[in-house]
Amino acid sequence: MFDTAPDLSRVALYARYSSSQQNPKSIDDQLRECRRRIADLGGTVIAEYSDPKLTGSTPAKLRPGLQSMLNDCQRHAVTAVCAESMDRLSRGQHDMTYIYERLDYLKIPILTIQEKLVDPFLVGFKGTMNAVFLKDLSAKTRRGLIGVIESGRQIGPPAYGYRSINRIEGSKVIRGLREIDPETSEVVRRIYSLYIEGASARAIARLLDEENIPPPRSAKAWGHITLTGSHVCTGILSNPIYKGQRIHGVTESAINPATARRTTRPTPRHRWTVVPAPHLRIVDDETWEAAQQRLHARSRPRSRTGGVPALARGAMPLTPLLRCARCKGPVRTIARDRWAGKPGTSSGACTCNARTFVLRDVDLLCARQLVSWVRRGRQWDRIVQEAQNSIVETRAHLEAEITDRTLRQGRLITAVETGTDNPEMRQRIMEMSQEIANLKAELAHTADRSPLQCESSDIRPVLIERTRRIQSDIETGAPEIRIPATIELAGFLNHVDMSPGPGPGKAHLRIQPNVISLIRAATCELAAT
Numbered sequence: 001m002f003d004t005a006p007d008l009s010r011v012a013l014y015a016r017y018s019s020s021q022q023n024p025k026s027i028d029d030q031l032r033e034c035r036r037r038i039a040d041l042g043g044t045v046i047a048e049y050s051d052p053k054l055t056g057s058t059p060a061k062l063r064p065g066l067q068s069m070l071n072d073c074q075r076h077a078v079t080a081v082c083a084e085s086m087d088r089l090s091r092g093q094h095d096m097t098y099i100y101e102r103l104d105y106l107k108i109p110i111l112t113i114q115e116k117l118v119d120p121f122l123v124g125f126k127g128t129m130n131a132v133f134l135k136d137l138s139a140k141t142r143r144g145l146i147g148v149i150e151s152g153r154q155i156g157p158p159a160y161g162y163r164s165i166n167r168i169e170g171s172k173v174i175r176g177l178r179e180i181d182p183e184t185s186e187v188v189r190r191i192y193s194l195y196i197e198g199a200s201a202r203a204i205a206r207l208l209d210e211e212n213i214p215p216p217r218s219a220k221a222w223g224h225i226t227l228t229g230s231h232v233c234t235g236i237l238s239n240p241i242y243k244g245q246r247i248h249g250v251t252e253s254a255i256n257p258a259t260a261r262r263t264t265r266p267t268p269r270h271r272w273t274v275v276p277a278p279h280l281r282i283v284d285d286e287t288w289e290a291a292q293q294r295l296h297a298r299s300r301p302r303s304r305t306g307g308v309p310a311l312a313r314g315a316m317p318l319t320p321l322l323r324c325a326r327c328k329g330p331v332r333t334i335a336r337d338r339w340a341g342k343p344g345t346s347s348g349a350c351t352c353n354a355r356t357f358v359l360r361d362v363d364l365l366c367a368r369q370l371v372s373w374v375r376r377g378r379q380w381d382r383i384v385q386e387a388q389n390s391i392v393e394t395r396a397h398l399e400a401e402i403t404d405r406t407l408r409q410g411r412l413i414t415a416v417e418t419g420t421d422n423p424e425m426r427q428r429i430m431e432m433s434q435e436i437a438n439l440k441a442e443l444a445h446t447a448d449r450s451p452l453q454c455e456s457s458d459i460r461p462v463l464i465e466r467t468r469r470i471q472s473d474i475e476t477g478a479p480e481i482r483i484p485a486t487i488e489l490a491g492f493l494n495h496v497d498m499s500p501g502p503g504p505g506k507a508h509l510r511i512q513p514n515v516i517s518l519i520r521a522a523t524c525e526l527a528a529t
Helices: 025-040 064-074 093-105 120-150 182-196 201-210 224-228 285-298 316-321 362-375 380-417 423-448 456-476 479-490 515-528
Strands: 011-016 045-051 080-083 110-112 162-164 167-169 172-174 178-180 245-248 251-256 261-266 273-276 322-324 331-335 338-341 356-358 493-500 507-513
Touching: 011 025, 011 064, 025 045, 025 080, 025 423, 045 064, 064 093, 064 479, 093 110, 093 120, 120 245, 120 273, 182 201, 182 285, 201 224, 316 322, 316 331, 316 362, 316 479, 316 493, 322 331, 362 456, 362 479, 362 493, 362 507, 380 423, 380 515, 456 479, 456 515
Parallel strands: 011 045, 011 080, 080 110, 322 493
Antiparallel strands: 162 178, 167 172, 245 273, 251 261, 331 338, 338 356, 493 507
């Protein structure tokens, strides 16, 4: 691949860990080993990128840290890339090939601690092995979950009408055990009775809200979807647990390679695992069958859209930033080009005049607003100083939070050592350990970011060029170009406020730029030139 030794004058490091159950310090450990490796080779590290809580199967276009690194490579700000191993970059064959070919075209080598210098043979071999690993891991996970069901336990939080009865046997905690909750089980029986008598799911939900009956889990209000379910066997009126059957494998999750979106879809009935649980029966067979017949009679088949994606292409990376301008609640997609405040998706609880918004090409509209925002005459000296002050305040806040949680955890540990503890205190100690680790990782990430040091007069032209390039990439419409550009755009925004427009369902957008990210991007770009 390379005729001479790789140029290690400007090396970018990349790290990733998979989920919130893993140690956040994993990224720090990976980056530390990579720094040591580059130092041994006589190179210089100029940038570090990371993607916490993202699995190796997450598409490359949905990983902000990886996309930022590839964008900097495209600008030739980086001469080499280093990671702990190839599976940190990706476990997918397609994505690994895409990353390698893109960097190979730019003559940027990939170095790893495990595989040394990555070449085409390693890409093919390791890519295949990683893909096989993911398939095997999925099969083993499914096998383990089925084993839990067949042992008489349940996966996840208890369904409405039940409560946990976990017990301790020796030094081992037996989790997943359930029993009927006398109070909420009566609500379940009443729901079935009302539904069989002819009341609609929406009417039942309104009645329960009017009587101030708490909804399941953390929901703010009852909704008809809670009763009927968004998929088969997922609602109170359709979950077989209420007739004394545990079922696993009703749905499965998969990533659509065309849209890079993770979707949930039903599985064939022959793949379901059904285990009798007569001690969990709340309704009799006659009541259950009557409810299912009415559900089936009232259901309407959904028309197919001929393969058209459910959402406007490229809009998805901005969805976590969307919020209602009035109630500040999150805005989520409910159909193609249609958005709704999260509380209003089923209960209409959003305080906006419009329950839903109709808006196309959200990413392009945000990109145009960002270009306009950057082009306006601004006092960048004052903006840079305010950004510096914000960073200092953020670090001070994180340090104060770490100190406070450490002291509170210490008091709990003292109580445990003196014998005045209970299971809740021990659980809280474990939770606080995770919170402290997350805060320390966030503090370290903030401290490791490049300082905001550049001439304020140079910022505006650099950002105008950067934001125009993002807008141009989004305007192409090609997903392989548009989605990475939208991910980059999302990194430059704090929030996108959506408010009612001039007509029913119409909407206005107003962006709130992330000034620190913008200035830092300009600083890095100026340093690379």
